[in-house]
Amino acid sequence: MTRPAGNPLDLRAWLETARSLGELKDVKGADAKLELGAISELNVKIDAAPALLFDEIKGYPKGFRILTCSTASPARLSSILRLPVERLHHELVQKLRGRPKGWQAEAPKYDPLPVETGPVFENIQSGKDVDINIFPSPLWHEKDGGPYIGTGCCVVTKDFDSDWVNVGTYRVQAFDKNHVGLDMIPGKHGAIQYDKHMKAGKPFPVAIVIGCDPLGYLISGIEVPFGMCEYNYIGAILGEPVQVVQGELTGLPIPAGAEIVLEGYCHPGDVKTEGPFGEFHGYYPGKEGKAPVVTIERVYYRNDPIIVGSPPAKPPNDYSYSKAVMRSSLLFDALLAAGVPDVHSVWAHEIGGARMFNVVAIRQRYAGHARQAGHILNQCGVGAYMSRYSVVVDEDIDPSNLQEVMWAVATRTDPETDIDIIKRGMGSKNDPMFVAYRYNAPFNSKAIIDACRPYDHLHEFPEVAEASKELQAKVREKWKDLF
Ligand SMILES: Cc1cc2nc3c(=O)[nH]c(=O)nc-3n(C[C@H](O)[C@H](O)[C@H](O)COP(=O)(O)O)c2cc1C
Numbered sequence: 001m002t003r004p005a006g007n008p009l010d011l012r013a014w015l016e017t018a019r020s021l022g023e024l025k026d027v028k029g030a031d032a033k034l035e036l037g038a039i040s041e042l043n044v045k046i047d048a049a050p051a052l053l054f055d056e057i058k059g060y061p062k063g064f065r066i067l068t069c070s071t072a073s074p075a076r077l078s079s080i081l082r083l084p085v086e087r088l089h090h091e092l093v094q095k096l097r098g099r100p101k102g103w104q105a106e107a108p109k110y111d112p113l114p115v116e117t118g119p120v121f122e123n124i125q126s127g128k129d130v131d132i133n134i135f136p137s138p139l140w141h142e143k144d145g146g147p148y149i150g151t152g153c154c155v156v157t158k159d160f161d162s163d164w165v166n167v168g169t170y171r172v173q174a175f176d177k178n179h180v181g182l183d184m185i186p187g188k189h190g191a192i193q194y195d196k197h198m199k200a201g202k203p204f205p206v207a208i209v210i211g212c213d214p215l216g217y218l219i220s221g222i223e224v225p226f227g228m229c230e231y232n233y234i235g236a237i238l239g240e241p242v243q244v245v246q247g248e249l250t251g252l253p254i255p256a257g258a259e260i261v262l263e264g265y266c267h268p269g270d271v272k273t274e275g276p277f278g279e280f281h282g283y284y285p286g287k288e289g290k291a292p293v294v295t296i297e298r299v300y301y302r303n304d305p306i307i308v309g310s311p312p313a314k315p316p317n318d319y320s321y322s323k324a325v326m327r328s329s330l331l332f333d334a335l336l337a338a339g340v341p342d343v344h345s346v347w348a349h350e351i352g353g354a355r356m357f358n359v360v361a362i363r364q365r366y367a368g369h370a371r372q373a374g375h376i377l378n379q380c381g382v383g384a385y386m387s388r389y390s391v392v393v394d395e396d397i398d399p400s401n402l403q404e405v406m407w408a409v410a411t412r413t414d415p416e417t418d419i420d421i422i423k424r425g426m427g428s429k430n431d432p433m434f435v436a437y438r439y440n441a442p443f444n445s446k447a448i449i450d451a452c453r454p455y456d457h458l459h460e461f462p463e464v465a466e467a468s469k470e471l472q473a474k475v476r477e478k479w480k481d482l483f
Helices: 011-020 035-043 074-080 089-096 099-109 189-199 215-220 230-238 320-337 369-379 402-412 432-436 455-460 469-478
Strands: 024-028 051-055 065-068 123-126 148-150 154-158 165-168 172-176 179-182 204-209 243-246 253-255 260-266 271-274 289-301 306-308 343-348 357-362 389-394 419-426 443-450
Touching (some): 011 024, 011 074, 011 306, 035 051, 035 065, 074 089, 074 320, 089 099, 099 320, 154 189, 154 215, 154 253, 165 189, 165 215, 172 289, 179 271, 189 260, 204 253, 204 289, 320 357, 320 369, 357 369, 369 443, 389 402
Parallel strands (some): 024 051, 065 306
Antiparallel strands (some): 051 065, 123 289, 154 165, 172 179, 179 289, 204 260, 260 289, 343 357, 419 443
16 A cells, blocks of 8 residues: 655645735835734735735845735635635635534544655754844734744644644744744643643753644644644645654654744743733733743754744734634534534634634524523633633524624623623633733633523514515515616
8 A cells, every 4th residue: 555645734835826826925125123014914904915925025135035914815725724715705614614523533544754854954053053043033013022933833842741742833932043932821732741841850842833834833723632733633634644854853743844943942940031922812911921942953944945924913913814714613513512403603703813702603492502502612622712702693693794793682682681601711811801800810701692582582582674585685686786
């Protein structure tokens, strides 16, 4: 039996796809200090925003490039997910339905495939020659604590007492030529592995992939189950394993086609002030904090390397669209897995960073069905972190349409009975409201808004005053020019 060839997660192959879709724009001469971030931020707010490939960045050699906005359209996102290219958002969501569950089930079959070498080893810096300042690390936002070399990155780490390799997206602040800071929120898989090493007084090996096929950070940036390696999950999407080379220093697996990789160790007790940083919910949360320092001992990079940047900011931002699509799909699967019947659709709104304002539409089957769906949406594995509002609506409401959702909230709820509050839920120190809580740890409170018609009064609830679907279709057909 022949083994499949594998996939090195080469970004350049995907860039050609994006170009052929007409969705890649070249930008020359921008300054990595603030300008590049602001251009990307403004770009993503326009309709049909392209991905941006920055070259000739002020003060850096031609060819040292930065890509942003890679996942921000249905066509680009569907191509990254290896689905038939969909230019319409609703079509993409339809195509994605049930896929994450399938990918997760298939993942164990796709262990990464070790290969001898790959383009990532075209250039190697070692020991005292390490200098990450040759790469353009952007200062993305005006009030950031410094330049961030890692945003759309994949941080590869290994468990202390098992073979579990984790790949997570955690921001990476560039401190100096051979030190970076790693912001892993407590509870994230990388943070759990780090804590185990620190408790044992052992250095924590890290390989930071600064740029590869955007499928890399798309998946390392979502909640893949505890104990599962993201490379396996990516392999299931590709239908072939990820080709990896071994880091010379740590032996950690690195995509063979990666653009830049920083390899080194976090040493016990070595932490440093990190941040602040403009976040996905649209704020600089609080002051700077402390983060583990990675001392970099090897740098591998391709000729003319490309950093994949994905700067967060007030939504819509660089990755809020892809997060909304991916998390909505994961939440849908989680509700089904928890046994909630008749779930029509789910939407994790970009305005809440795809975490803080989520809506599920159900067809009510029994008393308590709506609350069950709302509580699980708010508390399931993929949904609990930083969730704030879960809204449950009937199936006549499109959960991705805020106008309709808020109409249901305004007209189908009695606040006294239809809002449940969960206290001391899973929050975050990065929550902009954290400053106002009286907690000593990152708890938050959560509201479940049951905006379904009251189940025990369905038979007498007033009819919606809107032209019926049939009448609308007839009128649209006859009065085409008007609509
Ligand atoms: C562009 C981007 C940046 C992110 N930055 C961070 C970060 O700095 N710290 C963090 O803990 N999570 C961050 N996340 C969210 C995590 O990647 C996400 O929760 C992921 O599930 C973490 O991987 P893990 O489940 O293996 O821990 C970021 C996600 C994206 C897409």
